[in-house]
Amino acid sequence: MPRTAVLLSGGVDSSVALLRLREQGERDLKAYYLKIWLEDELAFLGTCPWHEDLEYARRVCDLAGVPLHVISLQAEYRARVVEYVVAELRAGRTPSPDVLCNRRVKFGAFLDQVGRDFQLVASGHYARLERAPDAVRLLRGVDPIKDQSYFLCQLDQSQLRRCLFPVGDLTKAKVRELARGWGLATAERPDSQGICFLGRVPYDEFIRFHLGQRPGPILELYSGRRLGDHPGYWFFTIGQRRGLGLAGGPWYVAAKDVAANVIWVTHGSRLRESARRTLRVGAPHWIAGPPACSALLARLRHGQRLVPCQVRDLERGDVEIELAEPDPGIAPGQFAVLYDDQVCLGGGAIDAVG
Numbered sequence: 001m002p003r004t005a006v007l008l009s010g011g012v013d014s015s016v017a018l019l020r021l022r023e024q025g026e027r028d029l030k031a032y033y034l035k036i037w038l039e040d041e042l043a044f045l046g047t048c049p050w051h052e053d054l055e056y057a058r059r060v061c062d063l064a065g066v067p068l069h070v071i072s073l074q075a076e077y078r079a080r081v082v083e084y085v086v087a088e089l090r091a092g093r094t095p096s097p098d099v100l101c102n103r104r105v106k107f108g109a110f111l112d113q114v115g116r117d118f119q120l121v122a123s124g125h126y127a128r129l130e131r132a133p134d135a136v137r138l139l140r141g142v143d144p145i146k147d148q149s150y151f152l153c154q155l156d157q158s159q160l161r162r163c164l165f166p167v168g169d170l171t172k173a174k175v176r177e178l179a180r181g182w183g184l185a186t187a188e189r190p191d192s193q194g195i196c197f198l199g200r201v202p203y204d205e206f207i208r209f210h211l212g213q214r215p216g217p218i219l220e221l222y223s224g225r226r227l228g229d230h231p232g233y234w235f236f237t238i239g240q241r242r243g244l245g246l247a248g249g250p251w252y253v254a255a256k257d258v259a260a261n262v263i264w265v266t267h268g269s270r271l272r273e274s275a276r277r278t279l280r281v282g283a284p285h286w287i288a289g290p291p292a293c294s295a296l297l298a299r300l301r302h303g304q305r306l307v308p309c310q311v312r313d314l315e316r317g318d319v320e321i322e323l324a325e326p327d328p329g330i331a332p333g334q335f336a337v338l339y340d341d342q343v344c345l346g347g348g349a350i351d352a353v354g
Helices: 012-023 039-045 050-064 074-090 097-117 172-181 203-211 268-274
Strands: 004-007 029-035 068-072 120-122 127-131 136-140 216-220 226-230 251-257 262-267 276-281 295-299 307-313 319-327 335-340 343-353
Touching: 004 012, 004 097, 012 029, 012 050, 012 120, 012 172, 029 050, 029 097, 050 068, 068 097, 074 097, 074 203, 097 120, 251 268, 262 268
Parallel strands: 004 029, 004 120, 029 068, 216 262
Antiparallel strands: 127 136, 136 343, 216 226, 251 262, 276 319, 276 343, 295 307, 295 335, 307 319, 335 343
16 A cells, blocks of 8 residues: 655645655555545635646646546534634634644544545645654744644644654745755645635625624723724734724724623824733643653744743643743733743643733
8 A cells, every 4th residue: 555645735845755755665656636625605705716736736647647536524614613713702712723734634534535545645744753763853843934733733642653744844945946956836836824624705794704794992001092993803813913993093802891892992102011921731731741841932823933931730731831031922822832942832722911
């Protein structure tokens, strides 16, 4: 049976992952395109370019001489990710669908369906693995801008033992250089933006489809002045600036009152006053066991920024994280991911901010 399944998205990263495995002498390969677009229910909102992505994936597989199979995981994605997103938005929290997609779909439902036919599953994620007899450790990708370990923070040992990340030790520039050298059709394709299952459907339209609108007031945090109105608290997250439509800005979302349907905002000149440094994470997932020390690095959203922090154990397995510097954009529901230098230790959703 084929030794390795390769997840192809139609982008340059997964294409180079496939060709790199082929160049390294791996012959037992089979590629899979995971169809998770929700085009049936959302087609009227915008175009879903999965046909285009699939065509690029086919061209790459033809060049590599690797068979490509399309597997539909739409029902699984809807049940395991979309329902979570809608529930979090309704609760006034900020969901992280890409984190859940990796654990529950790409390395969850996919392995449930075809995992018995393969030893390993490769993807184009920018992350690295360090294998030891007792555990597999997840490491940050070499490219600090493209590092995607944040999105893989919920994978467990059984999943990581079967993962391969062939581009994790490369920079994005090197990935494109290799793609050009191999003549890949995806070499110049732009990076995908937004949430994977939406395609070109605007996120706000997805939210409106599922939750509708519920107009309410926008109030200034310190004065209580009414500055305007919003279409529903679920369209906004803490730290957001876009879409408020207020004069005299910049204005940022500082807090939300779900029960009263109020968005509280603060002016950019006072943004630091609403910043917080203490947060609570409920029962975090540890990739290879709880950290051995309390002085770690925290990442609160995808990006380069890692903040020194202190971690304290609380009751019921929860942890409290105290950041070395305050952050004005901490939102309940976001994932706080902890690192020991290059090692991603794991993390969990933020339950409360102090």
